[in-house]
Amino acid sequence: MMYIRTNQLLKAVILLLFAVFLFLLHETGEIARFINPQYVHLSQIASILFLFLFFIQVPRMFTNSEDDLCGCGLWGCSHGEEGRFAMKHVISYGLISLPLMIGFLFPFKDFGAAEALKRGVQYQVSQREARDEASLEKNVQELLEQSALVLHRDNFVSSLRALMAYPTRFVGKPILLEGFIIEDCQDEKVTVITRFLVTHCVADSHAAGFILEHEDSLGGREEQWLQVMGVLDVKQHGGVLLPVIRVIEWEEIEPPANPYVYP
Template structure:
């Protein structure tokens, strides 16, 4: 009887843990805070996990009151009557209960410049985007050279996109196009020098920045915050001297190029700067 009660209690606790995770995920989904941890493209997996946890947790709770021998013993010929230490069981279950309790007790925190100081910042664009755009440009140049005698050869989608940016009165970098435009700026910098651009992000300064320098920065997320990167565009102007890290600004200026640690990167000569409120969803999601 004692063994039966012990196994039933174990099942009940496991069911409560699964239902607890269900409630935590449900709370994050309803509040919209789930995107502080994962990219929107991962939401279908979260919906599936939430439903699965609920079903399994409910089954475990109902089974905890079962008195059937088949549910209590495996009939393998071995003695399973010895119980584990209560302290050991408490420690094991605490590992699963801790994230549930902290998830409900503490508010979700948006990442800030303290993360940048630890992870570093990619000035210009991420290495992945730069490599992809460089490979695309190399392939297109090879194609153009092989068809140079054909004046009717249609332009590629990338060429048309760059041409559209160059012909626009001002390049306005939106969240949706942030990664794409940043990549094109870096791989085709000479073509964009002198073009006006508008960019929004939070202020971050590296220790070696001068007083009139800052990085207009954004966090980029592919799947979840574990693969988070920090992208930034160097901006220069007297207007930045009194700004503090993590303040959100909208910067308008002219695209320039500068050298940093032996690498040529885009920069912005600021013509106007405006403090703005942080967006409700401050991350850039890479698809």
């Protein structure tokens, strides 16, 4: 008579669910809301690996003798595991299954204003980025040759770094961009149009953006996505000269399906 090892069955189910979860993220395109697209192939490899481990685990689920429930299976031994479903098993399987339960049962929520304020907003280039002068200067020259700056997902990060590194060189330059609005009160209350930059995954993401100045306050629109057209200027903020956008026109827009930008 064929018997099933409970512990081995649970391990197989968990491996299969991880493989299915990653497959669904890729199939729906939702994976881009969690990791930088250049790392997508790594998560594809992970889903295949989980599926491979599932097939390795399947033979370990079965035994021909009730006495063998505490013995060795085809793929290794598991003495003392079966028949003693202790609290440590509940805790270990619960912790391993927690990401699956969250992923399958709860809707995904993109980072917004609250998370940006909690993590802090970047207004100037980091020291590491500033040291890459050759790359920055190349971006600056390309932007200066344009009659107007249009920031979109593909050029947002490179343009942002160039503008933050040399704000005075772009004074008077027309600019068009999209982002969500926050009210930052660290040094003085300012309205900022912001995007989240994802280097590797959303866990290491950070918010960056431009201070907005408008004759009519844009405050009270926190979390709202806007398309803003204006002219670049500079402003002393927190003891640092930063680029600001003097808004000419703006309109409310729907949030994009994927709100993140990638270096």
